[in-house]
Amino acid sequence: MSILIGSSFAFFGYKTLKIYLLRRKYKHIPGPKTKGILGFYLGNVLDIKNLPKNKIFPDLVADWVSQYGHVIKFQLSDRMVVFTINPEIIKDIFITYNFPKHHHVYSIFGFPLGFRFLGNGLVTDLDNQRWRHRRNLFNPSFHKQALMTFLEEFNIKSDALMAKLRSMADKNQEVLILDEANNMTMDVIASVGLQVGFSMDIDSINQDNNLKGYVSKSLEGFNKILLDPFLKFSISGWSYIKTYKHILKNLRDLGRYQILKRIESIKDGSYVSDDLITIMLKNNQNEEFEIEDLIDDFVSFFIAGQETTANVIAAAILEVGQKPLILKKIIEEIKNEIGFKTDLKFEDLTKLKYLNCVIKETLRKWSIVPFLSRKVDMPLKLLGFDIPVGSNIQTSSYVSGNCEEFFPNPTHFIPERFLCEKDEIKNYTYFPFSLGPRNCIGQNFAQIEAKVCLTKFFQNFDFELDPKQIFYPAQHTTISPAGRTK
Numbered sequence: 001m002s003i004l005i006g007s008s009f010a011f012f013g014y015k016t017l018k019i020y021l022l023r024r025k026y027k028h029i030p031g032p033k034t035k036g037i038l039g040f041y042l043g044n045v046l047d048i049k050n051l052p053k054n055k056i057f058p059d060l061v062a063d064w065v066s067q068y069g070h071v072i073k074f075q076l077s078d079r080m081v082v083f084t085i086n087p088e089i090i091k092d093i094f095i096t097y098n099f100p101k102h103h104h105v106y107s108i109f110g111f112p113l114g115f116r117f118l119g120n121g122l123v124t125d126l127d128n129q130r131w132r133h134r135r136n137l138f139n140p141s142f143h144k145q146a147l148m149t150f151l152e153e154f155n156i157k158s159d160a161l162m163a164k165l166r167s168m169a170d171k172n173q174e175v176l177i178l179d180e181a182n183n184m185t186m187d188v189i190a191s192v193g194l195q196v197g198f199s200m201d202i203d204s205i206n207q208d209n210n211l212k213g214y215v216s217k218s219l220e221g222f223n224k225i226l227l228d229p230f231l232k233f234s235i236s237g238w239s240y241i242k243t244y245k246h247i248l249k250n251l252r253d254l255g256r257y258q259i260l261k262r263i264e265s266i267k268d269g270s271y272v273s274d275d276l277i278t279i280m281l282k283n284n285q286n287e288e289f290e291i292e293d294l295i296d297d298f299v300s301f302f303i304a305g306q307e308t309t310a311n312v313i314a315a316a317i318l319e320v321g322q323k324p325l326i327l328k329k330i331i332e333e334i335k336n337e338i339g340f341k342t343d344l345k346f347e348d349l350t351k352l353k354y355l356n357c358v359i360k361e362t363l364r365k366w367s368i369v370p371f372l373s374r375k376v377d378m379p380l381k382l383l384g385f386d387i388p389v390g391s392n393i394q395t396s397s398y399v400s401g402n403c404e405e406f407f408p409n410p411t412h413f414i415p416e417r418f419l420c421e422k423d424e425i426k427n428y429t430y431f432p433f434s435l436g437p438r439n440c441i442g443q444n445f446a447q448i449e450a451k452v453c454l455t456k457f458f459q460n461f462d463f464e465l466d467p468k469q470i471f472y473p474a475q476h477t478t479i480s481p482a483g484r485t486k
C-alpha cells in the first residue's frame with residue numbers, strides 16, 4: 001500500500017514539474033490563459049470541454065487567433081501546441097523547411113493507446129526515407145491516367161446510390177445524406193475491379209456490413225483519445241477502450257484476411273486485379289516484408305479515403321440546399337453542359353466549372369481535416385517569437401478558411417470566390433489537402449468522386465432540407481455536418 005501511495009506521489013510530482021517547465025518554456029508566446037489549478041494540469045482542454053454545442057475545437061482556435069495574433073500557443077494536458085495561420089509561415093513549415101510530422105499527434109493515429117492501428121502506413125509514417133520510397137510506389141495509382149479508370153467505378157457506385165435514393169423518395173422517406181454518401185464512398189474504396197481500392201465485393205449502399213461502423217468508430221475514438229486525458233482512468237473509459245481496441249483489431253484482421261488471400265492467388269497464378277493490395281504486394285516483392293506493414297497501408301487507405309469524401313458530399317448538399325440561387329446555377333450548368341448524360345467522362349466533368357467552385361467552397365468552409373501538425377526540427381523565430389526545437393506546430397485549413405482576414409464574410413457560402421477570373425485567394429490560406437510532399441495522395445480521386453456523385457444527385461432530384469436539423473459542424477476527428485444532412 002505504502003509503495004502504491006509513494007509511487008502515486010512521485011508520479012504526481014513528476015507531472016507537476018514537467019508541466020511547470022513546459023509552461024515556462026512557452027511563456028513568451030501569446031495564447032489563451034488557463035484557469036486555476038485544474039487549468040495548470042489540463043491546460044485548454046477545459047475550454048474545449050466547455051464549448052457550446054454549435055462550435056468545434058477549430059472554431060475556438062479561430063477565436064484565439066483573432067484575439068492573440070498569427071502565432072499563438074495553447075496547452076493540451078502536458079503538451080504544448082504552437083499554432084499559426086500566417087501564410088508565409090505555413091509555406092515555410094510545409095514547403096521551405098518541410099518539417100516532419102510530429103510523433104505526439106501521428107503516433108495517436110498510428111498506435112492509439114499502444115495498439116497498432118494505422119501503424120507506419122502512408123499517413124502516419126514518421127520515417128521520411130521509408131515514407132518517400134512507398135509514396136513513390138503508390139503515386140502512379142493516383143495519376144490522371146489511373147483516375148480515368150476509376151471514373152467508371154465512380155459512375156457505377158453513384159448510379160447505385162441514386163437508385164436507392166429514388167426508391168426512398170418514392171416511399172417519401174427521409175434521407176440522411178451523410179450516411180448514404182458514406183455507404184457509397186465505402187463501396188468505392190472497397191470496390192471490385194478497380195485499380196485502386198481493394199477488390200472487396202461489398203454492397204454498403206444496399207446492405208449492412210460491419211465495415212461501416214469500424215471506420216467511423218475508429219475515427220471517433222482518435223478524437224476521444226486526443227482530448228480526454230481521463231479516458232484511461234475511469235471504468236467507463238476502460239470499457240470504451242476495450243470496445244475500441246476490438247473495432248481496430250477487426251479492421252486490421254479484415255486487411256490481414258484480404259492480403260493473405262491475395263498472396264495465395266498470386267502464388268497460384270490465378271487472375272488478380274491490379275488494385276491497391278496487388279500494388280502493395282508488388283511494391284514489396286523484392287524485399288522481406290512484414291504482413292503487419294501491409295495491413296498498415298490497407299487500413300490507412302480506408303481511413304483516409306472513405307469518410308473524408310462522404311463529408312464533402314454531405315456538406316455541399318447542406319450548403320446548396322439553403323441557397324436556391326446557387327442550386328439554380330448548378331442545375332443550369334449541368335443542363336447546358338451535359339444534360340441528362342449518365343456515363344460521365346472526364347471531359348464532361350471539366351465543363352462543370354461552377355460545380356467545381358461549389359466543391360472548393362465546401363472544402364473552405366468545412367475543411368474536412370481539422371488540423372495538421374509538424375515538428376520544428378531546427379531553431380526558428382516566428383514573428384519575433386523563438387519557437388523551441390521539437391515544438392509541435394499546427395495549422396488548419398479550417399481556421400484559415402474561416403478567417404475574415406483571408407475570406408471576407410467567411411460564414412457565407414460563396415462559390416464565386418473560386419471562379420478563376422476572380423481568383424483572389426491568397427496563397428497558403430486554403431489547403432484542405434495539406435501542402436508540400438506529404439499532401440493528400442487522393443486529392444484528385446476525392447474531388448472527382450464527389451463531383452460525379454453531386455452531378456448525378458443534382459441531375460436526378462429536387463430536394464428540400466429538413467429545416468429542423470442542425471446546420472453546424474461536428475468534429476469526430478474529421479469535420480462533418482452534425483445533423484447528417486437530412
Ligand code: HEM
Nearest residue numbers: 122123304305308309368369432433434438440441442446
Ligand atoms: C475530400 C476528401 C479528402 C480530404 C479533405 C483529404 C485530406 C487530406 C489531408 C489534409 C492529408 C494530410 C494529412 C496530414 O498531414 O496529417 C491527407 C493525406 C492523405 N490522404 Fe487524403 N483527403 C481526402 C481524400 C482522400 C482519398 C480519397 C484518399 C485515398 C483514396 C486519401 C488518401 C490519403 C493518404 C494515403 C494520405 C497520406 C499521404 C502521405 O503522407 O503521403 N485521401 N489527406
